[in-house]
Amino acid sequence: MTHPPTTAIRHSPDLEGELRAASKVTLIGMVLDAVLGIIKVIGGVFFHSQALLVDGIHSFSDVASDLVVLGVMRVSRQKPDQNHPYGHQRIETIGTMVLGSILIAVGAALAWDNILRLIQGGADQVPGWPVLVAAAASVIGKEWIYRYTRRVGQAIRSDLIIANAWHSRTDAFSSVIVLVSTLGAMGGFIWIDTLAAVVIAGIIIHIGWKFTWDAVKELVDTGLSPEDTEMLKAIARDTEGVRNVHELRSRRMGHDILLDIHLVVRPEISVSEGHQIGMQVVSGMRDALDNIRDINFHIDAENDEEHPPTSEQLPSxxxxxxxxxxxxxxxxxxxxxxxxxxxxxxxxxxxxxxxxxxxxxxxxxxxxxxxxxxxxxxxxxxxxxx
Known part of the structure; x- marks a missing residue:
């Protein structure tokens, strides 16, 4: 029996192209955040809207997060090197966790502030109509940049860019709160905007928690779902020449999937045939999940889980x-x-x-x-x- 060694099959993404796309959309979003922030702060001060002023400060926080995204993306999209043979995508995961934490903090602050307003009463001045114009412009602008950023994030397989897109949408949610609160104040129902603010803040916290928790699971090498794992095992078992699959381990790095699999084959086949069987398994798995980056397959002559592994002390x-x-x-x-x-x-x-x-x-x-x-x-x- 000939026994092929573990073989690694890697799919290399276009890291430079992904970095260019991420940098472009983030820079566009950062300029939009800065312009909207200035408009809302000035409008809040001169037209008596504390909500618009706070929303403007929120927009400036988006500028800061955009700077973080630019730095993280530049580092995480570097090519693999001697110290990081699998690449630097985990840096992006850390960035996603930080961004999610920011969303949680912003949502909690908004919720707390508006709960206090709900208890203590609303503002004592009715905002002017330009507040509605500024808030509407913010909703339109931030919804557009959200859709654009999310589309780019999905195209380059970046959870960080997708998280930043949702961060942009939280600013749109805040501007909706401003619209509702302004209309409520003008109609004499100031409490409506405060209640809506608490609800939207809860949504922001939920989004931030989802991104943070997903990033934490990736950092501790959480594997694929049981359904995806069983699907990949079935693909391997159905490949001609494979007798059984006795181990499949998975983990994520950014949006990519890394796999290790042990394939049991007939013990008398040649090294080249065992390798060819492994390549057929790789092809089938990649057809099922296109974001698999690395597949390490090991060709076994027997199931090590059912029988004690062959001792290394046997004669050569x-x-x-x-x-x-x-x-x-x-x-x-x-x-x-x-x-x-x-x-x-x-x-x-x-x-x-x-x-x-x-x-x-x-x-x-x-x-x-x-x-x-x-x-x-x-x-x-x-x-x-x-």
């Missing part, structure tokens, strides 16, 4: 040949030996060009010489085989 090829030479008085130099290491036994096959190369030797005779060794399993002789 050179040791076996020396024993055969010692007991049989030497083998022809062109004799080929094939060894099968199965269940802590060695099964030996000897290949001779013709019976004349092994006069007086037969399987029973050689077996008598070897059966005293605890590692010996069986012996087969082949004549006329090359």
């Amino acid at each position: 090829r050179e040791g076996i040949r020396n024993l055969l030479d010692e007991h049989l008085g030497g083998l022809p130099s062109h004799t080929r030996i094939r060894l099968h290491y199965l269940r802590n036994k060695i099964h030996v096959e000897l290949f001779f060009e013709s019976p004349d190369d092994a006069p007086g030797l037969d399987a029973e005779q050689i077996t008598r010489h070897l059966q005293g060794y605890p590692w010996f399993g069986s012996l087969r002789l082949w004549f006329g085989a090359r």
Whole structure:
């Protein structure tokens, strides 16, 4: 039996192209956040809207988060190097966790502030109509940048960019709160905007928690869902030449999936056939999930989970040949030996060009010489085989 080593199959994304797309959309969003922030702060001060003023401060916090995204994306989209052979996507995961934490903090602050307003009463001045214009412009602008950013994030497989898109949408939610609160104040129902603010703040907290928790699960190497894991195992089992799959491990790095799988095949096949079977499994898995980046497959001759793994202390090829030479008085130099290491036994096959190369030797005779060794399993002789 020949035993191929573990083989790694990698799919390399266009890191430079992804960085350019991420930088472009983030810079556009940052400029929009800065412009809207200035408009809302000025409008809040001059037209008596505390809500618009706070919303403007929220927009400036988006500018700060955009700067964080730009820095994190530049580092996380670097090519793999000697110290980081799998790449730097985990830095993006940390950035996603930080951004989610910011969303939680912003949502909690908005919720607390508006709960206090709900308890203590509303503002004592009615905002002017320009507040509605500024808030409406903010809703339109932030909803547009949310959709644009989310589309880019999905295209380049970046959870951080998608999280930043949702951060932009929270600013749109805040502007909706301003619209509702202003209309409520103008109509004499100031409490409506405060109640809506608490609800929207809860949504912001929920979004932030989702991104933070997903990032934490990735950092502790949480695997794929049981459904996806079983689907990949089924694909491997259904591949011609695969007898069983006794181990499949998975983890995520950014949006990418990394897999390790052990494939049980017939013990007598060649190294090249075992490798080809593994490549067929890889192809089937990639057809099912296109974000699989690395697949390490190991070709096994037996199921290590059902039987104790073959001991590393068994004799090597050179040791076996020396024993055969010692007991049989030497083998022809062109004799080929094939060894099968199965269940802590060695099964030996000897290949001779013709019976004349092994006069007086037969399987029973050689077996008598070897059966005293605890590692010996069986012996087969082949004549006329090359």
